[in-house]
Amino acid sequence: MHVYGVTGWKNAGKTGLMTRLVAEFRGRGLSVSTLKHAHHRFDMDHPGKDSYRHREAGAHQVLLASGHRWALMTELNDAPEPSLAELLAQLAPVDLVLIEGWKRDSHPKVEAWREGTGHPLIAPGDPTIRAVAAKGATGLTDRPVLDLDDTPAIADFIARELGL
Template sequence: MRIYGVTGWKNSGKTTLMERLVADITARGFTVSTVKHAHHSFDVDHPGKDSYRHRVAGAQEVLLASRNRWALMHELRQAEEPQLSDLLVRLSPVDLVLVEGYKRDRHPKIEAHRAETGQKLIAPGDDTIRAVASDTKIEGLDRPLLPLSDARVVADFILGEVGLA
């Protein structure tokens, strides 16, 4: 399975870039899945819904299905957060998996960077970051600088990196 990440600090444009990359790459005829890391607790169902009631009652997993989609919720119940590799094996085969977040994992990545955040680049200390997509010129960068607002250019780079160009 081909895997490529988009990483960066909060408000750096990761999610917007991911959304545009998925749209661009799927428009080229490739299949894409995504994995998003959340640093906080989240819910995909809501109090009062049947699936929520099943989960709160103690179900380890709740699979919710309809004719339009299905979702599997797995409760960790104090178990450790799974590694990215453990999650990837649960995905159906696709041409490319785009991963948002997971800064510390060793898969190749693009760093999203917006000047207005005032954050320093992650790239100088991380050899898994193969290029930086930014809204500003960055002096002294030792890897490719791509335009953050041009998903086609970023997609071309990623597809070249994973052998799908």
């Protein structure tokens, strides 16, 4: 499996770029999975639902399945958050895994960046960032700067990097 990340600060355009890249690579005939890091607690099910009741009763894992999809929820309780490598090992094989977040991990990344957010570039201090996807900016860094809205060009860059 090839792995490539999209990173950046809040409101930089990461999620929009991720969704466009998934569609672009799928359109090129590749199978794609994604991992998204959340900095907050989240739930996939809701109070009153059977799966929620199973978890609340103390189940370590709950697998919810239908004819359309399935989801496996694992409670960490007091265990540490799994590493990116541990999470990647849980995925079924695909051509490409796109990762949103995990700024400090060692996989190659494109940094989404918007001047108006007030955040500095991450790229200058991070050799894992191979390019910056920005809106109308040049000369930001020694890395290639790609137009944040030019999804095919960003996908081409990633494909060349990974030999896809």
